[in-house]
Amino acid sequence: MNKFRTILTGLALAGVLVAPPAEAATTIRVHAGESISAAIEKAEAGATIEVEPGVYHEALTIDTPGITLRGIVKGTQRPVLDGEGKLNDGVIASGSPFTMTGFGVKHYKGNGVSAQGVDGVYLSDLVVDDAGLYGVYPVQSRNITITHCTVTRIVDAGIYVGESNHALVAYNEVHHNVAGIEIENTNDAIVRDNLTYENTAGILVFVLPGKRQKEGKRTRVFRNWSIRNNTPNFGDPHSIVGQLPEGIGIMVMGADDTVVEDNWVKDNQSVGILVNRLAKEHAQKDERLEPFADRNQIRFNYVLENGRKPHALFQEQLGQGGDFAWDGTGDGNCVSLPDQAVHAGAPLPACPEAAPAPTEREESALPTVAPQAAEPAVIPEGSAVVQIRGMRYEPMHLTIAVGQTVTWVNEDGVTHTVTSGDGTMPVPGPLASSFLEKGQIYSHTFDDRGNYEYLCLPHIGQIGMREATITVQ
Amino acid sequence: MHLSRLLALALAAAACLAPATGLDRPFPPVRGEAPTPERVELGRLLFFDPVLSGDRSLSCAHCHRPELAFSDGRKTALGAGGAQLARNAPTLYNAAFKESLFWDRRAGSLEEQALGPLLASDEMAADPAVVVARLAAIPEYARRFEAAFASEAEPLSFGNVVRAIASFERTLVSQDSRYDRFARGDRSALDASERRGLTLFRSLNTRCFECHQLPTFEAPLAMGVGVPSSDRGIGGAHGRPGQDGLFAIPTLRNVAVTAPYMHDGSLATLDEVVAFYRKGGGRPLGVEPGRIHEHVRPFDIRDDEARDLIAFLHALTDESARPETPAAVPSGLPVLRERRFASSEETRP
Numbered sequence: 097m098n099k100f101r102t103i104l105t106g107l108a109l110a111g112v113l114v115a116p117p118a119e120a121a122t123t124i125r126v127h128a129g130e131s132i133s134a135a136i137e138k139a140e141a142g143a144t145i146e147v148e149p150g151v152y153h154e155a156l157t158i159d160t161p162g163i164t165l166r167g168i169v170k171g172t173q174r175p176v177l178d179g180e181g182k183l184n185d186g187v188i189a190s191g192s193p194f195t196m197t198g199f200g201v202k203h204y205k206g207n208g209v210s211a212q213g214v215d216g217v218y219l220s221d222l223v224v225d226d227a228g229l230y231g232v233y234p235v236q237s238r239n240i241t242i243t244h245c246t247v248t249r250i251v252d253a254g255i256y257v258g259e260s261n262h263a264l265v266a267y268n269e270v271h272h273n274v275a276g277i278e279i280e281n282t283n284d285a286i287v288r289d290n291l292t293y294e295n296t297a298g299i300l301v302f303v304l305p306g307k308r309q310k311e312g313k314r315t316r317v318f319r320n321w322s323i324r325n326n327t328p329n330f331g332d333p334h335s336i337v338g339q340l341p342e343g344i345g346i347m348v349m350g351a352d353d354t355v356v357e358d359n360w361v362k363d364n365q366s367v368g369i370l371v372n373r374l375a376k377e378h379a380q381k382d383e384r385l386e387p388f389a390d391r392n393q394i395r396f397n398y399v400l401e402n403g404r405k406p407h408a409l410f411q412e413q414l415g416q417g418g419d420f421a422w423d424g425t426g427d428g429n430c431v432s433l434p435d436q437a438v439h440a441g442a443p444l445p446a447c448p449e450a451a452p453a454p455t456e457r458e459e460s461a462l463p464t465v466a467p468q469a470a471e472p473a474v475i476p477e478g479s480a481v482v483q484i485r486g487m488r489y490e491p492m493h494l495t496i497a498v499g500q501t502v503t504w505v506n507e508d509g510v511t512h513t514v515t516s517g518d519g520t521m522p523v524p525g526p527l528a529s530s531f532l533e534k535g536q537i538y539s540h541t542f543d544d545r546g547n548y549e550y551l552c553l554p555h556i557g558q559i560g561m562r563e564a565t566i567t568v569q
Numbered sequence: 570m571h572l573s574r575l576l577a578l579a580l581a582a583a584a585c586l587a588p589a590t591g592l593d594r595p596f597p598p599v600r601g602e603a604p605t606p607e608r609v610e611l612g613r614l615l616f617f618d619p620v621l622s623g624d625r626s627l628s629c630a631h632c633h634r635p636e637l638a639f640s641d642g643r644k645t646a647l648g649a650g651g652a653q654l655a656r657n658a659p660t661l662y663n664a665a666f667k668e669s670l671f672w673d674r675r676a677g678s679l680e681e682q683a684l685g686p687l688l689a690s691d692e693m694a695a696d697p698a699v700v701v702a703r704l705a706a707i708p709e710y711a712r713r714f715e716a717a718f719a720s721e722a723e724p725l726s727f728g729n730v731v732r733a734i735a736s737f738e739r740t741l742v743s744q745d746s747r748y749d750r751f752a753r754g755d756r757s758a759l760d761a762s763e764r765r766g767l768t769l770f771r772s773l774n775t776r777c778f779e780c781h782q783l784p785t786f787e788a789p790l791a792m793g794v795g796v797p798s799s800d801r802g803i804g805g806a807h808g809r810p811g812q813d814g815l816f817a818i819p820t821l822r823n824v825a826v827t828a829p830y831m832h833d834g835s836l837a838t839l840d841e842v843v844a845f846y847r848k849g850g851g852r853p854l855g856v857e858p859g860r861i862h863e864h865v866r867p868f869d870i871r872d873d874e875a876r877d878l879i880a881f882l883h884a885l886t887d888e889s890a891r892p893e894t895p896a897a898v899p900s901g902l903p904v905l906r907e908r909r910f911a912s913s914e915e916t917r918p
Binding site for chain 2: 140141155157158159160161184185188189190191192194205206207210212213214228229230233235306307308332334335336338376377380381382383
């Protein structure tokens with residue numbers, strides 16, 4: 097670019113974002129033992145930083161636009177950011193867009209990965225454990241996709257999206273956090289095909305005070321599993337999430353026009369799906385906030401066996417737990433429940449047959465980054481193989497010897513899992529793959545005799561994708 | 570922004586050819602009517618001229634001193650006759666971007682704000698009719714109002730006094746600190762400690778960034794951090810239940826120059842401020858938990874990290890728009906004359 101033009105462009109753009117240069121993007125490789133921060137420091141706008149498996153005791157700050165942090169995943173090996181309980185945050189990113197895939201992130205005091213004011217946040221295949229207040233935390237951002245992440249033992253929300261617009265949260269496995277997934281003061285989010293279990297609460301769609309973006313509208317929550325979210329709250333008792341009673345599957349608080357459909361919500365002790373207002377004591381802090389939950393549609397969901405042992409708070413306010421509960425505030429809400437479901441709290445009309453209005457932007461407009469194994473997946477030597485193709489496990493039933501390994505290979509163009517199951521329900525068990533993309537594999541070694549049944553979470557409805565077995569003799 | 574500043578910026582950008590970072594966020598537009606050079610100059614003179622106060626002793630600049638980034642260095646301001654006011658005088662830099670003014674957010678524009686100190690009996694105690702009469706009797710003011718509000722039927726009015734002062738205040742922008750240069754891509758603008766401090770500021774451990782938001786380092790929100798005081802803040806000004814103890818989030822631009830801190834000036838240094846937040850704000854001080862926002866909670870950082878954070882706060886200083894203090898004002902009254910009060914130990918101006 098000639099200098100004169102640079103000056104002109106500079107003049108035109110001074111004070112606003114300057115577009116990253118158009119030169120060909122570079123790739124920087126970080127080998128185990130080297131510093132990722134040093135690579136970030138050198139990286140130009142648009143660069144890809146590839147990181148080899150290894151442990152990196154670093155806190156990364158990424159202000160350069162267009163950076164991709166790509167962890168090289170070799171079988172079970174991946175680069176891990178480890179704060180050792182001493183560093184504050186795994187990653188803080190401000191440059192737009194920001195992409196990160198293929199990392200482990202653990203033991204930070206503040207947070208796992210946060211993106212602050214970023215347009216284009218693409219996070220995939222991150223394994224975040226015990227990383228502080230939040231696992232992944234895009235805030236005041238837009239065009240966000242969070243897919244294929246596993247997030248555990250987080251003190252507030254495992255996956256949080258706040259004050260943002262247009263987000264896709266899909267195929268994540270989120271467990272043993274206080275909140276599994278929290279969509280807060282955010283418009284047009286899609287939360288689908290996630291597995292949330294054994295959190296204090298599974299999926300939250302909230303509107304909270306003290307934020308610049310006052311609304312949370314049009315979130316769609318569908319085809320998720322929100323199961324056994326009965327872990328006693330271990331959050332900060334001063335925070336709103338830290339005060340949640342345990343045993344909640346899905347909760348819509350203060351948000352509007354949410355659609356909750358086709359989710360499996362089971363064994364949450366207090367309430368399966370809850371629709372309520374933001375409590376007055378919080379709402380009155382922000383007079384510009386509309387604290388009621390309006391026009392939310394709780395359409396058909398598989399709500400089963402929730403509310404069997406409600407937290408005292410529910411016992412007190414609703415007299416009982418249930419598969420569904422509404423606090424009786426807000427306008428235009430509806431619910432369609434299966435016949436046997438227990439409806440606690442105030443009654444609500446059934447939802448109209450007609451499909452709800454689509455979100456403002458179609459999901460296809462949000463580019464996702466598929467997690468990709470840089471090296472071809474290696475099937476362990478001596479392993480038996482189950483292929484997943486054409487919406488079937490092949491073979492459906494396999495018999496092996498004690499101590500043998502089985503490897504599943506996804507050959508379909510869609511996402512599958514290998515998840516311990518009982519009929520059409522996922523259950524805790526030894527088989528717990530993450531969400532497998534085409535070409536990805538999952539292996540498990542069976543050390544005990546028995547009959548191991550499993551299913552594919554996204555495709556429980558398909559005959560060839562449930563009640564498959566491994567028999568160990 | 571001045572054209573010269575714009576040019577300098579463009580040249581700097583061309584010189585290092587560095588693309589902006591993700592921190593380079595556009596400022597909100599300056600609110601209210603666009604200033605003209607005549608009104609700004611008139612406003613500057615009025616800002617420093619004690620003629621506006623009832624007893625001709627007190628100007629805006631007494632409490633908003635240019636060399637202290639328009640704060641006054643006191644815990645709480647000294648009003649008419651040496652009366653101790655209830656609150657700390659904030660900086661005026663970047664007030665032009667704010668949605669509301671005062672610690673309790675009670676004014677919606679700079680014009681509305683200026684009426685506060687002008688009319689308050691314990692501050693400037695101005696009588697609008699008297700002020701207009703005094704100014705009309707001073708030929709230079711009459712001429713300057715005539716020029717600044719030429720198209721108006723009544724150029725010299727109390728309303729136009731306020732408009733001129735507000736025009737002047739709209740030129741007090743601060744957006745070229747070393748932090749801003751770093752944000753625009755000059756990596757050498759911050760040293761290693763300041764950069765660590767910036768990262769800490771954006772950490773979910775400290776959560777500073779969630780309230781003191783980029784790029785103004787304030788936000789149009791009512792928040793409580795738990796400074797113990799009997800001041801009801803926003804709850805008192807607006808009579809809204811549940812908002813007692815909440816205050817406007819102050820800007821941190823030029824914060825290194827504006828000690829002491831908080832609405833009551835109760836924290837003397839930035840060290841004290843950071844120590845306060847580290848322990849969870851007012852949580853250990855017996856302040857009712859409902860008055861403290863959930864983002865304020867004890868956090869664990871090392872002492873060297875606390876120093877980094879403070880170093881970063883120092884990098885938010887930019888006083889390049891500081892106006893000249895006029896050697897004389899049209900009234901002929903002394904500019905920034907030291908005020909002495911029999912009743913008070915404080916004799917500084």
